Amino acid sequence: MAECQKCGEEVEELYRVKVGTRRVQMCEDCLELHKEEQAIAAEAEGAMQDMMGYKGR
Numbered sequence: 001m002a003e004c005q006k007c008g009e010e011v012e013e014l015y016r017v018k019v020g021t022r023r024v025q026m027c028e029d030c031l032e033l034h035k036e037e038q039a040i041a042a043e044a045e046g047a048m049q050d051m052m053g054y055k056g057r
C-alpha cells in the first residue's frame with residue numbers, strides 16, 4: 001500500500017506525475033483530476049492568447 005501525495009488516501013497503485021518541476025505520486029482519482037486541470041489550464045491559456053490578439057486590430 002502506498003499513500004497518495006495529493007489526497008492522502010492509501011491506494012494499491014500510485015501514478016508518478018510531473019507537476020511543474022516536482023514529481024508527485026498520486027492515485028488514479030487524483031490523476032484524472034490533474035489531467036482535467038491541465039486541460040482547463042491549457043484552454044485558458046489559448047483563450048488568453050486569442051484575447052491578446054494574434055489577428056491584430
Ligand SMILES: [Zn+2]
Pocket residue numbers: 004005006007008009026027028029030
Ligand atoms: Zn489521491
